[in-house]
Amino acid sequence: MVDSEIILQTDGLTKEFKGFVAVKEVALKVRRGTIHALIGPNGAGKTTCFNLLTKFLPPTAGHIHYKGAEITRAAPADIARMGLVRSFQISAVFGHLNALENVRVALQRRLATSFQFWKSERTLDQLNGRAEELLAAVGLQDFRDYLAIELPYGRKRALEIATTLALDPEMLLLDEPTAGMGHEDVGRIAQLIKKVAKDRTVLMVEHNLSVVADLSDRITVLARGEIIAEGSYAEVSRDPQVRQAYMGSTDVEAGHG
Amino acid sequence: MTTLHGATAATGDSGRAQIVAFLIMTGLLIAAPAVIYPIFLMKALCFALFACAFNLLLGFGGLVSFGHAAFLGTAGYVSAHAAKEWGLPPELAILGGTAAATLLGLVFGLIAIRRQGIYFAMVTLALSQMVYFYCLQAPFTGGEDGIQAVPRGMMFGFIDLRQTMTLYAVVLTIFLGAFLLIYRTIHSPFGQVLKAIRENEPRAISLGYRVDHYKLLAFVLSAAISGLAGATKSLVFQLATLTDVHWSMSGEVVLMTLLGGLGTIFGPVVGAFVIVAMQNYLAQFGAWVTIIQGAIFVICVLLFRRGIIGELGRVLKKAL
Ligand SMILES: Nc1ncnc2c1ncn2[C@@H]1O[C@H](COP(=O)(O)OP(=O)(O)O)[C@@H](O)[C@H]1O
Ligand SMILES: [Mg+2]
Numbered sequence: 001m002v003d004s005e006i007i008l009q010t011d012g013l014t015k016e017f018k019g020f021v022a023v024k025e026v027a028l029k030v031r032r033g034t035i036h037a038l039i040g041p042n043g044a045g046k047t048t049c050f051n052l053l054t055k056f057l058p059p060t061a062g063h064i065h066y067k068g069a070e071i072t073r074a075a076p077a078d079i080a081r082m083g084l085v086r087s088f089q090i091s092a093v094f095g096h097l098n099a100l101e102n103v104r105v106a107l108q109r110r111l112a113t114s115f116q117f118w119k120s121e122r123t124l125d126q127l128n129g130r131a132e133e134l135l136a137a138v139g140l141q142d143f144r145d146y147l148a149i150e151l152p153y154g155r156k157r158a159l160e161i162a163t164t165l166a167l168d169p170e171m172l173l174l175d176e177p178t179a180g181m182g183h184e185d186v187g188r189i190a191q192l193i194k195k196v197a198k199d200r201t202v203l204m205v206e207h208n209l210s211v212v213a214d215l216s217d218r219i220t221v222l223a224r225g226e227i228i229a230e231g232s233y234a235e236v237s238r239d240p241q242v243r244q245a246y247m248g249s250t251d252v253e254a255g256h257g
Numbered sequence: 258m259t260t261l262h263g264a265t266a267a268t269g270d271s272g273r274a275q276i277v278a279f280l281i282m283t284g285l286l287i288a289a290p291a292v293i294y295p296i297f298l299m300k301a302l303c304f305a306l307f308a309c310a311f312n313l314l315l316g317f318g319g320l321v322s323f324g325h326a327a328f329l330g331t332a333g334y335v336s337a338h339a340a341k342e343w344g345l346p347p348e349l350a351i352l353g354g355t356a357a358a359t360l361l362g363l364v365f366g367l368i369a370i371r372r373q374g375i376y377f378a379m380v381t382l383a384l385s386q387m388v389y390f391y392c393l394q395a396p397f398t399g400g401e402d403g404i405q406a407v408p409r410g411m412m413f414g415f416i417d418l419r420q421t422m423t424l425y426a427v428v429l430t431i432f433l434g435a436f437l438l439i440y441r442t443i444h445s446p447f448g449q450v451l452k453a454i455r456e457n458e459p460r461a462i463s464l465g466y467r468v469d470h471y472k473l474l475a476f477v478l479s480a481a482i483s484g485l486a487g488a489t490k491s492l493v494f495q496l497a498t499l500t501d502v503h504w505s506m507s508g509e510v511v512l513m514t515l516l517g518g519l520g521t522i523f524g525p526v527v528g529a530f531v532i533v534a535m536q537n538y539l540a541q542f543g544a545w546v547t548i549i550q551g552a553i554f555v556i557c558v559l560l561f562r563r564g565i566i567g568e569l570g571r572v573l574k575k576a577l
Contacts, residue, residue: 075467088459092463105461105464111446113446117448117478119446121446
């Protein structure tokens with residue numbers, strides 16, 4: 001493995017909350033073009049890791065490199081502009097915008113007219129075609145005029161993914177993309193992730209181990225803020241430390257937190 | 258915050274309803290001086306504009322300011338001073354007042370914008386209190402007396418503002434022009450991003466938007482339009498006083514906006530007219546006005562959370 005293949009790398013990444021260490025000296029390497037899963041029991045520090053990687057939280061110590069550049073001190077909006085875009089564990093849509101507008105907000109940034117308060121919003125209609133394509137890709141073609149807040153949970157998550165894809169990011173960070181979804185939705189989202197990962201890198205937190213097994217090229221297991229195992233699904237599921245970490249915690253299949 | 262919003266996404270259908278509502282409003286305002294005292298109407302229009310500016314910030318940007326009186330009042334002082342002491346024509350006096358409020362808005366914004374929620378509100382309150390004490394002490398504001406007998410003069414050299422009906426026409430034009438500017442702002446590419454930030458700020462950030470810049474622009478626009486309202490008001494009443502920079506004025510605009518319907522297009526106008534009318538007709542009750550006003554407010558909040566226009570819009574299934 002040569003270094004140029006590593007798109008995202010952390011060294012000694014640590015986050016303390018008032019003395020409590022949520023993430024401890026995490027050294028993560030994500031290879032370009034792979035689907036990399038980050039798993040671990042509730043409270044292991046997975047979401048905190050995502051917040052550190054996307055700069056929503058400043059690290060207490062450690063470094064983050066993305067595409068060879070140090071981003072440890074960058075601003076969160078700039079991370080997104082570099083092509084590293086995240087989703088949130090709790091579905092993050094713009095509730096009082098309709099589905100089409102949700103996706104269009106992401107597309108809109110590239111027009112560079114977003115400060116123009118004197119322009120009609122009709123100038124955004126040129127993006128509708130692309131927005132509708134993205135909605136169709138996640139099965140939302142019949143919901144374009146629904147307010148996001150009116151959509152059922154699974155549809156909201158799908159809308160969030162469509163919005164994320166609208167940015168055409170090089171690398172996606174998905175925090176529990178299938179959490180709270182019914183069986184059918186899970187299958188559809190898993191297929192979608194597989195599809196979009198063809199020319200992208202994906203780092204995802206996922207509790208549904210069948211999704212993890214099905215999709216991931218590589219898995220990192222986190223427990224109490226530390227990496228305890230790394231490898232393929234077969235490798236980590238054999239690891240005694242991993243079995244130990246999962247014992248006593250809630251059922252990982254249904255786990256949610 | 259979201260639960261208070263009367264606004265839903267403006268579909269084409271609501272768009273048509275809004276045009277109809279705008280025409281009705283304009284028609285009523287043109288006809289009104291025939292039956293209602295024009296000075297009262299002009300006062301209400303100035304406050305309506307103030308409330309619309311406030312609503313742009315809170316209803317569409319999700320930012321709570323407790324300091325908006327500073328913009329209304331400062332613009333009033335500056336334009337009154339410019340008209341009276343410098344002898345500037347009314348259009349330049351109004352422009353000067355608006356510019357002063359815009360600058361002040363930029364200063365407030367730069368200081369406050371990084372704070373979230375209630376902290377943001379507190380910073381704006383603190384800054385506006387500083388403006389109040391400055392106005393109380395500064396020689397040019399005339400202290401407790403304010404600036405009185407401000408000349409109305411000739412606008413553009415040929416529009417005689419000493420004629421009440423001419424003045425009314427000018428005030429109405431300013432109001433409608435600014436109202437349309439706000440409408441356009443809400444329905445612009447900028448407005449879309451602003452609404453997205455209101456709905457979910459972390460998500461907007463994660464899409465690559467530098468949200469502080471958008472909030473700052475919204476704040477400055479809101480301050481500028483508040484200033485336009487204050488500057489116009491000082492020419493209408495030929496007076497600029499401490500009342501307009503006082504914190505209670507910052508509270509009153511919140512009241513007007515919530516009463517009419519936060520996040521609606523026409524709500525702040527209705528709210529302002531109701532409050533100004535109440536103050537006028539209840540004036541005979543003296544100190545009781547505040548209490549009656551408070552009681553009405555509590556009843557409104559309990560009975561129709563979305564405000565008058567918000568509830569109306571819900572019944573009609575249209576975003577107004
Ligand atoms: N902002 C915060 N302040 C204090 N503690 C936090 C904060 N965010 C997360 N934590 C704690 O850090 C630990 C890891 O949380 P999190 O990253 O959400 O876990 P996971 O996503 O793996 O379930 C938990 O014990 C949580 O309580
Ligand atoms: Mg989590």
